[in-house]
Amino acid sequence: MFTNTLLMCLREIRRNLLRSGLTVLGIIIGVAAVIVIVTLGAGTTKQVQEEIGKMGSNMLVLSPGGERRMGGAATTSAPFDLADLTAIRREVNALSGATPVNMRPMQVVIGNENRRVNIMGTDNDFSTVRNWKVTEGRLFMPSELKSGKAVCIIGETIKKDMFAGQSPLGATLRIAKVTCNVIGVLEAKGQAMFGGDQDEIIAVPIGMFQRRLSGKPNVDSIYISANSEGEIAEAKAEVEKLMKERRNTGEDGQVDFNVRDMKEVSNMVQSTTGVLTGFLSAIAAVSLLVGGIGIMNIMLVSVTERTREIGIRMAIGATEREVLLQFLVEAAMLSAFGGLAGITLGLLGAAALAPVLNVPFTLQFSTVFTAFAFSAMVGVVFGFMPARRAARLDPIEALRHE
Amino acid sequence: MTTQPHTSTAGPPGDISQMSYAGPVVAFENVYKIYGKGESEVRALDGVSLEINAGDFVAVMGPSGSGKSTCMNILGCLDVPTSGRHLFKGVNVSDLDRDQRALLRRHFLGFVFQGFNLLARTTALENLELPLIYRRIDKKTRREMAMEALRVVGLTGREHHTPAELSGGQQQRVAIARAIVTRPSLLLADEPTGNLDSARSHEIMELLTKFNREQGLTVILVTHEEDIAAFANRRIDFRDGKIQRQTDTRKVG
Numbered sequence: 001m002f003t004n005t006l007l008m009c010l011r012e013i014r015r016n017l018l019r020s021g022l023t024v025l026g027i028i029i030g031v032a033a034v035i036v037i038v039t040l041g042a043g044t045t046k047q048v049q050e051e052i053g054k055m056g057s058n059m060l061v062l063s064p065g066g067e068r069r070m071g072g073a074a075t076t077s078a079p080f081d082l083a084d085l086t087a088i089r090r091e092v093n094a095l096s097g098a099t100p101v102n103m104r105p106m107q108v109v110i111g112n113e114n115r116r117v118n119i120m121g122t123d124n125d126f127s128t129v130r131n132w133k134v135t136e137g138r139l140f141m142p143s144e145l146k147s148g149k150a151v152c153i154i155g156e157t158i159k160k161d162m163f164a165g166q167s168p169l170g171a172t173l174r175i176a177k178v179t180c181n182v183i184g185v186l187e188a189k190g191q192a193m194f195g196g197d198q199d200e201i202i203a204v205p206i207g208m209f210q211r212r213l214s215g216k217p218n219v220d221s222i223y224i225s226a227n228s229e230g231e232i233a234e235a236k237a238e239v240e241k242l243m244k245e246r247r248n249t250g251e252d253g254q255v256d257f258n259v260r261d262m263k264e265v266s267n268m269v270q271s272t273t274g275v276l277t278g279f280l281s282a283i284a285a286v287s288l289l290v291g292g293i294g295i296m297n298i299m300l301v302s303v304t305e306r307t308r309e310i311g312i313r314m315a316i317g318a319t320e321r322e323v324l325l326q327f328l329v330e331a332a333m334l335s336a337f338g339g340l341a342g343i344t345l346g347l348l349g350a351a352a353l354a355p356v357l358n359v360p361f362t363l364q365f366s367t368v369f370t371a372f373a374f375s376a377m378v379g380v381v382f383g384f385m386p387a388r389r390a391a392r393l394d395p396i397e398a399l400r401h402e
Numbered sequence: 403m404t405t406q407p408h409t410s411t412a413g414p415p416g417d418i419s420q421m422s423y424a425g426p427v428v429a430f431e432n433v434y435k436i437y438g439k440g441e442s443e444v445r446a447l448d449g450v451s452l453e454i455n456a457g458d459f460v461a462v463m464g465p466s467g468s469g470k471s472t473c474m475n476i477l478g479c480l481d482v483p484t485s486g487r488h489l490f491k492g493v494n495v496s497d498l499d500r501d502q503r504a505l506l507r508r509h510f511l512g513f514v515f516q517g518f519n520l521l522a523r524t525t526a527l528e529n530l531e532l533p534l535i536y537r538r539i540d541k542k543t544r545r546e547m548a549m550e551a552l553r554v555v556g557l558t559g560r561e562h563h564t565p566a567e568l569s570g571g572q573q574q575r576v577a578i579a580r581a582i583v584t585r586p587s588l589l590l591a592d593e594p595t596g597n598l599d600s601a602r603s604h605e606i607m608e609l610l611t612k613f614n615r616e617q618g619l620t621v622i623l624v625t626h627e628e629d630i631a632a633f634a635n636r637r638i639d640f641r642d643g644k645i646q647r648q649t650d651t652r653k654v655g
């Protein structure tokens with residue numbers, strides 16, 4: 001009986017193909033949206049995790065400002081200086097390296113090319129702490145670091161774009177008003193999370209950055225790598241203790257700096273994408289709801305149109321339950337088809353959008369399955385009322401219906 | 403029809419399919435059907451008692467509004483009397499609920515309507531299979547039974563035609579085939595020839611007569627026409643919701 005019901009419903013849907021298609025448009029759009037969002041969301045999360053892995057999960061970032069917010073250093077808190085860095089290197093046992101990082105976008109001129117590039121003032125430790133090698137040329141010489149000499153190591157993108165692939169070693173470029181010698185090229189790192197090219201960067205000695213570019217003896221942030229993953233907490237505690245002493249904050253005083261490990265950053269990113277995904281999913285849910293109402297509406301129309309058919313079926317001996325089931329299955333089938341179409345569309349959409357948004361495309365079967373089950377459920381929920389109306393019809397009146 | 407008698411899987415209430423009942427197929431005992439209340443009260447059936455025996459071929463006649471269709475709806479278990487008893491094979495149908503009455507129709511009754519009432523955009527074969535589907539008869543047997551029924555009504559070759567592709571007479575023959583394909587105990591036909599010309603009407607009546615003679619099918623039909631009623635062997639005349647006269651018109655010989 002059930003297969004017969006299925007076949008019957010299939011035929012009914014095929015018979016009104018255009019109308020069926022229009023009816024499930026809401027479901028299609030809703031499911032497609034969910035699939036796109038969840039797929040891209042999962043891709044982003046995966047990407048972030050990979051990136052954090054690349055950066056070295058042992059890394060801690062010390063930055064001013066007590067507020068736990070991601071991104072740029074808070075300007076209200078006092079900045080660090082090189083003495084802080086020296087102190088950290090000397091006092092903290094659990095670390096394998098610490099490096100200053102001052103990051104600022106500045107105008108860079110090479111020949112007649114001109115563009116804004118992130119300038120990173122740092123020292124040679126960034127190579128170990130951030131796990132970032134020099135592929136051509138060399139790191140800074142101790143003398144260059146000491147004197148703050150105008151030399152720089154450029155990112156892969158700068159080399160490709162502004163030196164047309166030729167070896168930039170020994171060439172000069174201008175950062176703000178300072179003429180710099182290129183001494184090395186950094187290994188390519190690719191896209192950063194949420195877009196942005198990590199290779200569009202120029203590293204200069206921190207001393208040069210302070211004296212000739214920013215004009216201030218500040219260190220904006222200090223990247224620290226713990227000896228091992230197991231020592232992250234220890235390193236963090238040590239750094240916090242040390243910085244509390246150095247910045248004269250008492251037991252009760254507000255801490256005006258923060259130390260974050262990459263796990264926290266990872267969690268933060270995940271919760272941000274989570275919120276975003278949740279929000280967009282809510283919108284998708286609304287469109288599914290609208291789709292469900294569409295199905296209910298068309299099923300009500302269908303019940304009215306097919307009143308006489310229902311009467312015939314009842315006269316022939318269909319029970320209430322059988323009529324109910326027929327319309328319920330039809331609604332569920334309709335929305336399940338919509339779900340399938342939406343899944344296909346969503347996956348295609350996600351696959352098309354992924355390269356544009358620089359997010360990897362990851363196919364998740366659980367998502368696909370959930371979307372399908374959910375869309376079929378929408379059909380059952382919204383098909384119930386019309387189906388019950390059909391089942392409750394009086395056979396005599398139904399037969400008399402024009 | 404030469405198809406094998408089938409055993410039904412889902413028996414009706416009380417499983418009367420297993421019982422051999424010797425009394426009348428249907429009986430009305432003082433049946434009233436009253437629509438409305440007070441001033442606007444309409445007594446569609448006003449104290450009707452009747453008995454229909456197995457093998458009867460009954461023509462129900464009477465002026466418009468005399469209660470014929472009301473009577474047929476109750477006989478067909480599509481409706482229940484306001485009061486009085488409607489006995490089908492000895493079972494009081496008024497005691498049954500909607501689904502039980504549906505099962506009774508499924509297993510024992512066949513309907514032919516004035517307006518044919520075939521499923522639109524559905525082939526003759528599929529229309530015939532519909533009651534068999536509800537009887538849970540397997541696909542192969544179903545196909546055989548439907549083809550046989552179409553053959554009996556003379557529509558072999560038309561199995562894949564939809565009602566729109568058939569003439570009125572052919573549609574009514576499909577409807578008759580659908581009514582008898584389940585080998586019912588009782589066939590109810592409310593003005594089956596009402597929409598047909600007289601030649602087509604006689605074809606239909608010859609078919610019904612054949613089923614009545616050859617298979618002992620009990621037939622009750624409503625008609626306004628004397629020549630149609632002449633095919634029957636019993637006649638019941640209604641007037642104002644009452645039975646005015648019952649006549650035995652059995653031809654001798």
Ligand SMILES: Nc1ncnc2c1ncn2[C@@H]1O[C@H](COP(=O)(O)OP(=O)(O)OP(=O)(O)O)[C@@H](O)[C@H]1O
Nearest residue numbers: 437438444445446465466467468469470471472473
């Ligand atoms: N659902 C209903 N509600 C109210 N009155 C009804 C209803 N059905 C039938 N009636 C009334 O009951 C009476 C009998 O109707 P019925 O349909 O049985 O007549 P009929 O003999 O079949 O007439 P016809 O030959 O025109 O088909 C009529 O007066 C009709 O108006």
Ligand SMILES: [Mg+2]
Nearest residue numbers: 470471472592
């Ligand atoms: Mg009538």
